Amino acid sequence: MKSLTAQFWNEYWETMPRKELERVHLRRIRWLIKYAYENSKLYHKKYHEAGVKPDDVRTMDDFVKKVPFVTKDDILAAQAESPPFGGALACEYDDVLHVFQTSGTTGAPLRIPFTHYDTIKYGEDWVYGFWAVGIRPSDSFYFAFGWGMYVGFWSCYWGVRRLGAKVISGGGVSTEDRIRQMQALKPTVLVATPTYALYIAETCRKMGVDPRSLGLKYFYGAGEPGPTALPKLREELESSFGVKAYELYGVAEVGAIAPACPTQIGVHLNESNYHCLVVDPETGELVSEGERGENVVTSFAQLAQPVIKYRTKDVVEWHYSEPCECGRTWVLYKGSVLGRTDYVVKIRGINVYQTAVENIVRSVPGTSPHLEMHIRLDERGMDDMLVRVEADPSVPRDSYKDLSERIAEELRAAIGVRLDVEVVPPGTLPRYELKAKKMFDHRPKERRLPSGV
Amino acid sequence: MSGSTEEVVRLVKQARELVWKAIELADAPGLRKALEDADMMLHWSLWHLAAEEGLAPEVERKTVRS
Numbered sequence: 001m002k003s004l005t006a007q008f009w010n011e012y013w014e015t016m017p018r019k020e021l022e023r024v025h026l027r028r029i030r031w032l033i034k035y036a037y038e039n040s041k042l043y044h045k046k047y048h049e050a051g052v053k054p055d056d057v058r059t060m061d062d063f064v065k066k067v068p069f070v071t072k073d074d075i076l077a078a079q080a081e082s083p084p085f086g087g088a089l090a091c092e093y094d095d096v097l098h099v100f101q102t103s104g105t106t107g108a109p110l111r112i113p114f115t116h117y118d119t120i121k122y123g124e125d126w127v128y129g130f131w132a133v134g135i136r137p138s139d140s141f142y143f144a145f146g147w148g149m150y151v152g153f154w155s156c157y158w159g160v161r162r163l164g165a166k167v168i169s170g171g172g173v174s175t176e177d178r179i180r181q182m183q184a185l186k187p188t189v190l191v192a193t194p195t196y197a198l199y200i201a202e203t204c205r206k207m208g209v210d211p212r213s214l215g216l217k218y219f220y221g222a223g224e225p226g227p228t229a230l231p232k233l234r235e236e237l238e239s240s241f242g243v244k245a246y247e248l249y250g251v252a253e254v255g256a257i258a259p260a261c262p263t264q265i266g267v268h269l270n271e272s273n274y275h276c277l278v279v280d281p282e283t284g285e286l287v288s289e290g291e292r293g294e295n296v297v298t299s300f301a302q303l304a305q306p307v308i309k310y311r312t313k314d315v316v317e318w319h320y321s322e323p324c325e326c327g328r329t330w331v332l333y334k335g336s337v338l339g340r341t342d343y344v345v346k347i348r349g350i351n352v353y354q355t356a357v358e359n360i361v362r363s364v365p366g367t368s369p370h371l372e373m374h375i376r377l378d379e380r381g382m383d384d385m386l387v388r389v390e391a392d393p394s395v396p397r398d399s400y401k402d403l404s405e406r407i408a409e410e411l412r413a414a415i416g417v418r419l420d421v422e423v424v425p426p427g428t429l430p431r432y433e434l435k436a437k438k439m440f441d442h443r444p445k446e447r448r449l450p451s452g453v
Numbered sequence: 454m455s456g457s458t459e460e461v462v463r464l465v466k467q468a469r470e471l472v473w474k475a476i477e478l479a480d481a482p483g484l485r486k487a488l489e490d491a492d493m494m495l496h497w498s499l500w501h502l503a504a505e506e507g508l509a510p511e512v513e514r515k516t517v518r519s
């Protein structure tokens with residue numbers, strides 16, 4: 001069958017010349033703005049306050065300059081006015097097919113409603129990445145996931161259904177039972193957060209099972225910086241399981257926006273469903289191609305709760321003029337997500353990104369994948385960071401001090417600043433089934449970057 | 454857009470018109486839902502070719518009916 005040998009899931013879209021992409025984007029943006037203005041109180045109010053009417057947006061330049069940003073706080077406030085969705089909702093309540101929410105660990109949970117069609121589009125985002133890396137309908141997916149209110153892997157499930165591959169649900173059982181299920185059913189793709197996948201490997205070894213014997217071919221993760229953002233993590237996942245490891249960059253309330261690039265150098269914005277601008281987080285001005293900034297995304301795929309020029313707070317480096325080595329013309333986020341604007345620490349004028357710190361720490365022999373970064377103020381009231389990392393079990397305790405000094409020295413050499421490093425024994429830091437909490441901000445609220453600025 | 458793609462677009466648009474007619478005649482909820490889903494997937498196939506005529510089939514149907 002010819003279609004199974006195709007290089008792309010949808011060559012027409014994935015290789016569309018930039019000019020044509022811009023033409024289609026503008027058409028969809030204009031539809032979307034009109035739809036949101038007419039159907040969502042949040043957008044109606046926001047555009048009214050900004051003095052923008054849908055017909056005022058005629059060019060991409062109008063969109064960039066006239067249309068205001070939308071933040072998570074805007075959506076939260078609209079939802080709080082009239083729960084559950086308030087003025088953020090743009091469709092009939094009865095047309096909401098699925099409801100999710102964020103964990104709410106840093107505040108009130110953000111509710112995320114979808115129509116049936118939204119879920120089709122959201123799910124298909126994943127398929128572009130599956131196809132590009134060689135996953136086909138003959139593959140079978142194991143979901144090491146508890147099927148809760150987190151949309152990430154639900155959307156992956158919708159995607160696997162679009163691809164037409166097998167779904168093996170690993171919900172609601174222990175890690176040991178999940179390993180036994182994989183031994184029995186021999187899936188070829190493991191879907192999990194990267195740190196939970198490493199925990200599966202760790203548990204396998206405790207059970208006397210070689211993770212490679214599970215017979216997996218691919219790891220495909222999301223939810224936290226993964227094998228594209230963190231090369232050492234990729235190495236560990238690939239060597240532990242004998243797989244190729246990929247990630248998708250998603251934003252729960254926006255979409256599974258950027259599927260994997262097969263070259264593993266980054267991820268690509270799915271420009272069939274999304275448009276992005278990358279801006280300076282402080283000024284809101286566009287940054288040039290190749291520079292880092294905050295990702296601002298517009299989704300054509302969400303009509304229940306539209307997101308238009310949405311401040312994701314994700315720091316990315318964008319490339320779009322030249323096609324990628326993989327053949328796609330879609331925006332490439334090199335290294336995937338590099339950090340969160342809330343957690344970028346400026347130490348002596350140097351922006352310190354969390355993925356950069358993690359990459360350097362993990363490159364030092366004797367460290368484990370389990371680490372935490374604590375942002376705090378030093379005695380002069382300046383931003384500072386403490387890195388706590390678990391030692392590998394092979395490192396004797398009396399070497400922890402040497403190891404922490406080696407890590408601090410590597411950090412100083414690579415990013416030019418000295419951070420405090422504490423090495424702790426294996427098993428000290430908590431393990432997570434979903435997203436691992438690695439960043440802890442101990443600065444007073446007024447010292448953190450205001451949300452959505 | 455190539456000639457064969459244009460032909461696919463023409464056929465899908467024709468198919469949607471037929472499905473809309475069938476939706477108007479369908480009484481059973483199960484049948485109606487199946488046809489609405491068919492329309493959604495036809496819209497999705499136009500989206501795949503950047504040849505859609507609106508953001509979503511639900512919205513279009515409401516516009517058609519109002």
Ligand SMILES: [Zn+2]
Pocket residue numbers: 261262263268324325326327328332
């Ligand atoms: Zn690529």
